[in-house]
Amino acid sequence: MAEKITPPPLREYPTIPVLVEGAMAHSQPYKAKPDHQASVGFPGELVDNWQEVGVKKLGELVSKSRALQVFLDSCVKCGACTDKCHYFLGTSDPNNMPVARQDLLRKVYRRYYTFAGKYFPKLVGAVDFDEKVRDQWYSYFHQCSQCRRCSVFCPYGIDTAEISMAAREVLDEIGIGQKYCNEILGKLHKIGNNLGLPEPALADTLEGLEEDLEDDTGHKIRVPLDEKGADILLITPSADFFAEPHIDGLMGYAKVFHQAGLSWTLSSYASEAANFSMFIGSGDNLKKVAMRIRDAALELGVKRIVVGECGHAWRVAYSFWNTLIGPFDFLDPKYPAPQHICEVTYDLLQRGAIKLDKEANDHRRITFHDSCNVARASRMGNIPGGQFLIPRALLKASANNFFDMDPGTIHENTFCCGGGGGLLTDDLMELRVKGALPRMEALAQVVNEHEVNTLVAICAICKTQFAKVLPYYGHGMDMITSLHHVVGDALVLGGND
């Protein structure tokens, strides 16, 4: 990406952009190479009869998913979703309006699988699955971060994420995969994490972390790996092992476990919470990746599974694990399986098992970014919306200065960071910068009004994305940090060494 990307200007009022047709038609991620494709079980290059294979696959997917059946039939083109997508707001490309994105697939489905589309294609806007459409699919289904914001506003709950997952699976099936997701999944299958970090390297990294923790705090805080008989298996995104500001979050979890006297361990076999299979809509891969975690939990003999700060991983864990790799009858029934690290910390705080000193964070003026998969595809705690309350309760207990962003941009209305859904790759930098616009506007408002200097997130993708795009909007990259970094800084250590 030699060309400099100019971020769109912040809008004083949230006006809806005038359409610019084809504004992002050029945006495409790198295509997967044959070995990436093979590692996730798809053909290495475009198959000869791709049209036939693609159409057949689409029909199969629809026949196996009630969501697709209903979503493809029900849209009335009311337009409620048209101004809800951050990529549309940031790029003005009409194909980034959720309904238009869905229609890229719906018009093909109609052509081959509905009466109206077979006999009156022009009337209902049905088209053949040709090269042009295929190209549009590759482009625009990689401009959807599967954040589900549109599904909140749709009167029928039509979720573009489901449709973009299906489109990506059809593309994979005909041999056109996306390099970023498929290469990473290959590493995950082979080694156990997205980075391809083998056990010795991981052990080494964690040892280094323990040294850092001791230097920082004066306490012997452990970051255990593969310890049989530990109570808790922590499954966290591998970015937590090396990336900034993720690693501060991992140190925060370690401090909490340490101070609460909990016995825990990481696993080198299942050293990844992320499961990019969801992004490409592949059920087989989804299950295969998740199964490593069940196997690791059984092998290590743990009683609880806790998941670190990661958005889509929490969706997979919370919503899908019990279905895919359950039942969790081998775990302690006293605790939810799986449990989010924020739920663990919140419980400890409620029980008085840990203490937080708010003044330790007095240099921070904090706001919180709700990550889409946590906000709209999962939950924390016992009540609907606990996923909004618990992280905020932790931040407010850890710091004196907390300010929420505009209500239209938080909780279930939250805007994606711009890098979710398998788009967190440098070859999509323009899209990522532009897609961050709505979040950056809401952030600018709290920066101006409340001098906010810290943006907190509980998702590895959000953290990486913000570290990269914040500078485009005039903020320092270190403005973004992990929730458990803030918690860790406020945690009162001692008394149980």
Next chain:
Amino acid sequence: MTLSIVYATLFYAAAILFIAGVGRKIVIYARTPQPLKIPTTPAPTTKPGVVWRLLKEVTVFQSLFKANKWIWIFGWMFHLGLLLVLLRHLRYFTQPVWFWVDLIQPFGKYASIAMVVGLFGLWGRRFFVERIRYISSPSDHLMLILLLGIGISGMTMTFVSHTDIVSLKGFIMGLMYFDLQPLPPTPPLLIHLALVAVLMIVFPISKLLHAPGVFFSPSRNQVDDARDHRYTRGWTAESKG
């Protein structure tokens, strides 16, 4: 009498296509498994909670209200108006007429105005709002024209030139009891009935399927209890781990 035979045939055909077509779709929706839990959260954690959520969706269009007040007001006017108008029409299908159907007659009359105003509002958006113009297909316009045609031809009979509703009721009751009676040959009525038959025929092959669809939408009708109860359907039930 030829006219009556033509219309009777048309309505039997339309009714069969409507019932078979929509029935078939409902069976497909009901039988197709939803392999994973995908409620849009925050979602209810209990079944009564889900019923309440769906009730709000289909009565006050809760999500649409959050999304866009203009679409909501026009859409809601149309649907509520249509509901009252349809209930008002029950007087043609019942003998004696149920008391509450009698009761709502005047409301149904004015509801037709709300219905048509709502339809014009929705149609206007397809021309004047750039985003909605972009996503509209010819079929989206035709559907509104069809509904407007039904509404306006019906209102003509209520507010402009009355039709012989006693004979009309005779015709309709005759259809129901397979005893063909003459249909009053007034143009607004013939247009009205023909368009209604067309609507019934296109219902199962068009976006009107949103009516049964909304009840089957997993993002709205699933209980948020994935951790508490193991959920498996379709491929997630088949494959053994």
